[in-house]
Amino acid sequence: MSSSKLMSMADAVRSFVRDGDVVYLAGFTHLIPFAAGHEIIRQGRRELTLCRATPDLVYDQMIAAGCARKVVFSWAGNPGVGLLRAFRREVEAGRLEVEEYTHFGMVARLTAAAMGLPFFPLRTNQGSDLPAVNPNLRTVSCPYTGQPLSAVPALPVDVAVVHVQRADPTGNAQVWGIIGEQREAAFSARRVIVSAEEIVDPEVIRADPNRTLIPDFMVHAVVHEPWAAHPSYVQGYYDRDNDFYLAWDDVSRDPAQTRAWLDEWVYGVTGRNEYVSKLGGERLESLRPEPLESPPVNYGIYR
Amino acid sequence: MSSSKLMSMADAVRSFVRDGDVVYLAGFTHLIPFAAGHEIIRQGRRELTLCRATPDLVYDQMIAAGCARKVVFSWAGNPGVGLLRAFRREVEAGRLEVEEYTHFGMVARLTAAAMGLPFFPLRTNQGSDLPAVNPNLRTVSCPYTGQPLSAVPALPVDVAVVHVQRADPTGNAQVWGIIGEQREAAFSARRVIVSAEEIVDPEVIRADPNRTLIPDFMVHAVVHEPWAAHPSYVQGYYDRDNDFYLAWDDVSRDPAQTRAWLDEWVYGVTGRNEYVSKLGGERLESLRPEPLESPPVNYGIYR
Amino acid sequence: MAATAGVTRYTAQEMMIVAAARRLRDGERVFVGIGLPNLACNLAKRLHAPGIQMIYEAGVVGARPLRLPLSIGDPTLVTGAQSVCSMFDVFAFYLQRGLVDVGFLGAAQVDRFGNLNSTVIGPYDRPKVRMGGSGGACDIACLARRVFVLMPHQIRRFPERVDFVTSPGYPGGREGRRALGLPDGGPDTVITNLGVLGFDEGGEMVLTSVHPGVSPEDVQANTGWPLKVAPALEVTPEPTDEELRLIREELDPRGLYLRRME
């Protein structure tokens, strides 16, 4: 019924990411859409409001490349390693605006937008200094108990990018493993780019409809982009490239080195294909897990 | 680590359902826990507040048997057939208290309780007469936009019963097909009874953790109860027994006939086993769908 | 029910299905129940709107049923569907999020401003008739971008003011609706066995077309208030042979939703 939305990442970013956009690259430690981040850098997008619970290396790289006006986040670090050095440098120099929440507050902002609510009530934030530095954190009184609750405003996103294990050409997307805030990010957004390790026949999706996290009508572009999440991981496809996370800690210490890295690995390649070739088969193969397949469930045929 | 919670339905109801309880038998058209409902009738529980978005035949039967003081619901009908006659008779006679919401309001009440919130804001109910007859429907002002929103209060449930396709002995429960309000009902409740078509080895659950709808620490009793949802259906296991739904429309027309039905099919059997034998193999086998298995996904082994 | 006014080529139900189907646009997301709305959507899909997405209240999207569903949560809707989500999610992430273009509703009563009653006839506390209640109806009325109402046209079903507003239309007019904090939307079209009705600037119902063989006087006689009539009142175009063939031979060959003609 719907027609294919398959296109290259370059076309997807060209068509759907604009200067000044509120951007959400989704994925909590898992399925981080690095390929999209790099393409946004290559196409020189500017003045973006970069939103992510955990900016991770992908936003550190985009900040270093000058894409960001502001970062909206809840925890800014190199997970399991330490700091985000480009992020920190820009913040400490007063060159990057930040707006911060707790994890719960951040995903609740997405959830509110995804549900068409202007705000979400929460039992967190009270007693923290966060509301003092972030006027977006307000309170609301329970209309039943009178108790004060914290409130966060909806986070309407201009463009969300979600990387998934498999999608069909119209954008029905299935994800397993840690599902983070993938679904909420997609539903909070006006435009959605889905990149996928595999593009599958719609029949594969239809054979397990409970596994579909994002229905195709939310999706504007579908990009077949294997290894799009490297150096983060994709459950069942590849492991986190921990050496990369450790190496970035050094690379990002020095702006010149950071620039050189971007020149080589982002500006110096035309896209993820070339990045993958450059990484080399041996390194990638070492990240592949042994397969472990889930057992089937029976949906039954009802006629 | 946790120990088995396997017990008979009689023991589960005896241990966890008390007179005066707020009860939620979950399942939107799918997986309706009739076996639990019948056992509650047999054990003569009284003064229950029966909550369900769609009371369906199970509550019509419990009402006819005198278990209910009040029904909290959003749509009271015999789905695809017509009315709930016992329900209607008692309401029109002023013998049964009702408290009604919209579907969205009803599941939002469960969701609020499941999330530990005292209320949930919604963009429905306004302009309806429902708030005029239900003082539990209030309004709340958005702390950002000032716009009025409807509010529903959390629905804290004393005991929820959820029927599932498969569970392990400690109560990790997996469901596919229509997932209705199963999860929200379980999380809204102080006590949870899970009945399952199949009790599986914990390894089956662990082989597909994304499929787990309810984690075992929410669950107090696990009952192995095949055909527990008859005359409703279980995706992949059996179809709705539509003849039963049609027949109930006649049976329930007359209180004496209704009583005779309860005597024969509820009081007259010791439990679901006997009910199933009485229905007969031929009738049940005609409800079995041809099998259709989902394809696997790869979780990978990470060492 | 035989068709009104002596027409025998098609039934009133078939006319209603066709009139509803023609108003659906390609690519729209439609929140459907079973019965007539289901047939209207599927008819539109076979003809001018192949890209319609049907969303079922039970959380199913992109169903490919092998039989006509017996209830809104029929398992045949799930097997082979594109996605299934929870009941809360279908109301929150789809409907309240503003993703539903068209919602179909029926009711026991509809009034001058499109308010619908599916709760009680008579006083709420001592009802003459207790009906099913809102279900998702009030949610759809509040949150779908356009609401289509399908109902038999009888004077007791078209009172000036419904006994109970289950689902709001335009209480206090379109402005009144906005003041309640509801998103833009509301009843768009009422399709009955006599004609098709829309809503004017003030949110009041207006007769826009009568079915073949029906006069505006017939409609007024079955309506409980002085009904506005559009200046350019039309006659509803009859179902085509192809539309009738699809309904009878492919969409409901066993007459599960539709009474057959004698």
Place this chain on the structure above:
Amino acid sequence: MAATAGVTRYTAQEMMIVAAARRLRDGERVFVGIGLPNLACNLAKRLHAPGIQMIYEAGVVGARPLRLPLSIGDPTLVTGAQSVCSMFDVFAFYLQRGLVDVGFLGAAQVDRFGNLNSTVIGPYDRPKVRMGGSGGACDIACLARRVFVLMPHQIRRFPERVDFVTSPGYPGGREGRRALGLPDGGPDTVITNLGVLGFDEGGEMVLTSVHPGVSPEDVQANTGWPLKVAPALEVTPEPTDEELRLIREELDPRGLYLRRME
């Protein structure tokens, strides 16, 4: 880090893990990160509390990792787990629902009333050091029934008032915490390389035990306010051989989280 005060049979980190593990009760649901809290939970599971349920911020319950996780969202936590839910759900349905008995936190600073700072050193707008921020820390501090804090004991990390309250302890005492609308809970125990501290009726930190070889004066010298000392001050029981063996041989044999002894 060598153990303080000349003890060489075990490290300070090992003492901290053991002190935390002993405070976990069988059957408790613990919200864990990676690193020391992970080891403490697993140690308790192997000994007195086999029924502990570990819930990871990433939404994983009942993990059975084949390696020590490298990050909070490591894929080894998923494969073979009992269940996985979304990030929103783990915070809403587990943490806010009140299902988390114990939450573990670390921080750059902790103050007299158990407030924690993991956001900035110096003024917020012009930070001397910009740290990671709350993540889930404030949520855990607000919503877990008991919070365990694991930190190195240094005077700059124990100021009378933290530079920034990321995660509330007892601001305004236990009453003050309640008045904020927070559920009962708050910091229960602070475990450092020098000792173990609790909180009194007023919500103020109290030294309840010193590790072997540490004096109350050592602790005071590393604390930025006049520290209350429990009347019955204890000496923390040393790790047993079995505890040390489990940590070193089974839980972290490759020294991924723990610096090895020379």
